[in-house]
Amino acid sequence: MAKIKVAVLGATGAVGQRFVQLLDNHPWFEVTALTGSDRTVGQVYGEACRWVLDKPMPDYARSMKVVPTEPGLAAAIVFSALPSDQAKAIEPAFAQAGHGVCSNASAYRMDDDVPLLIPEVNPDHTALIKVQQQKRGWSGFIATNPNCTSTGFTIAFRPLLDRFGIKKAFVVSLQALSGAGYPGVPSVDVVDNVIPYIGGEEPKVETEPCKMLGKLNATHVIDAPITISAHTNRVAVIDGHTVCVSLEFDQPIGPQAAAQALLDYEWAAIVRSLPSAPEHVIEVRSEADRPQPRRDRDTGHGMTTVVGRLREDPLFHVKFVVLSHNTIRGAAGGSLLNAELLVAQGIVK
Numbered sequence: 001m002a003k004i005k006v007a008v009l010g011a012t013g014a015v016g017q018r019f020v021q022l023l024d025n026h027p028w029f030e031v032t033a034l035t036g037s038d039r040t041v042g043q044v045y046g047e048a049c050r051w052v053l054d055k056p057m058p059d060y061a062r063s064m065k066v067v068p069t070e071p072g073l074a075a076a077i078v079f080s081a082l083p084s085d086q087a088k089a090i091e092p093a094f095a096q097a098g099h100g101v102c103s104n105a106s107a108y109r110m111d112d113d114v115p116l117l118i119p120e121v122n123p124d125h126t127a128l129i130k131v132q133q134q135k136r137g138w139s140g141f142i143a144t145n146p147n148c149t150s151t152g153f154t155i156a157f158r159p160l161l162d163r164f165g166i167k168k169a170f171v172v173s174l175q176a177l178s179g180a181g182y183p184g185v186p187s188v189d190v191v192d193n194v195i196p197y198i199g200g201e202e203p204k205v206e207t208e209p210c211k212m213l214g215k216l217n218a219t220h221v222i223d224a225p226i227t228i229s230a231h232t233n234r235v236a237v238i239d240g241h242t243v244c245v246s247l248e249f250d251q252p253i254g255p256q257a258a259a260q261a262l263l264d265y266e267w268a269a270i271v272r273s274l275p276s277a278p279e280h281v282i283e284v285r286s287e288a289d290r291p292q293p294r295r296d297r298d299t300g301h302g303m304t305t306v307v308g309r310l311r312e313d314p315l316f317h318v319k320f321v322v323l324s325h326n327t328i329r330g331a332a333g334g335s336l337l338n339a340e341l342l343v344a345q346g347i348v349k
């Protein structure tokens with residue numbers, strides 16, 4: 001099939017660079033435009049962008065000119081890696097002009113008619129796109145992926161919720177620096193330190209999973225009735241968000257049963273065939289001291305969610321640790337998988 005034309009909005013930032021990397025030689029998508037702010041427009045990407053990833057900048061991107069972030073690009077899908085305040089005005093303009101916007105920004109995640117997607121968790125929620133187009137009169141659409149801290153534990157919650165029911169979750173995050181973009185947190189603040197506050201993060205982590213794990217009715221999602229309490233912390237790790245989770249189920253469940261549910265789960269068949277889908281959605285580690293960000297974040301090319309330390313919880317029922325690569329599964333890789341799902345479902349042609 002002919003490749004589908006795509007663009008990256010905010011291509012020079014931390015998430016934009018991941019898109020540029022993950023779209024290199026993509027079997028379904030061809031990058032036709034990279035956009036930036038006034039700071040970089042008109043420059044070639046190789047000069048405009050301070051490349052911060054370990055592998056070299058892909059050749060295709062190096063000589064592309066950074067173009068303004070305006071609708072009308074030759075792209076059926078635009079991947080948005082824009083700051084949320086900019087996304088608020090820019091993303092609807094693209095959707096109105098007929099582009100399918102796959103967004104990382106938080107601006108529209110919780111709108112009733114906007115799907116908040118993890119393909120393995122709620123592939124059916126893409127049906128909201130039709131509702132959105134009718135309601136807003138758009139020929140394009142906005143589909144979003146969640147906040148990078150919610151991503152890993154929401155994937156782990158899907159099998160547990162389906163099998164046992166979840167009442168309460170207490171989650172404590174240890175979040176990587178790349179989650180704050182580039183240059184992100186000043187080094188003098190974070191070296192030899194833990195910062196126990198990330199602006200706006202806890203409300204997102206307490207609400208987004210309930211929408212994703214909720215049930216779709218005709219026009220909106222009925223949130224899953226899980227009470228989540230979150231503490232979010234910034235730590236001096238480059239990539240990979242670790243989350244310590246304690247869960248209360250609808251019935252008393254032990255760690256063995258929880259591990260088995262994670263291992264046995266039949267993930268939606270449509271997702272398994274997508275080019276960016278990992279071989280294993282979840283990997284369960286049995287060692288006492290895993291997962292660790294440096295050692296485990298690249299599991300499944302950064303798309304696998306790694307769970308470990310499943311044990312009894314004296315307050316609730318079971319506790320465990322989840323690790324997810326924040327700029328891959330939690331951002332660009334997750335958004336790319338959403339776009340692949342939309343193609344597989346025939347929503348983008």
Ligand SMILES: NC(=O)c1ccc[n+]([C@@H]2O[C@H](COP(=O)([O-])OP(=O)(O)OC[C@H]3O[C@@H](n4cnc5c(N)ncnc54)[C@H](OP(=O)(O)O)[C@@H]3O)[C@@H](O)[C@H]2O)c1
Nearest residue numbers: 010012013014015036037040081084104105179181182331
């Ligand atoms: N980092 C993560 O792990 C992560 C995970 C999930 C979601 N997100 C979300 O993804 C988005 C991007 O995050 P990031 O960490 O990549 O941020 P970032 O490193 O600060 O990059 C921001 C990008 O947006 C562009 N930009 C800024 N203002 C603009 C404007 N007025 N018009 C057009 N482009 C503009 C910048 O272009 P110039 O360089 O040209 O100024 C840059 O390419 C945010 O909404 C963030 O919340 C991030």
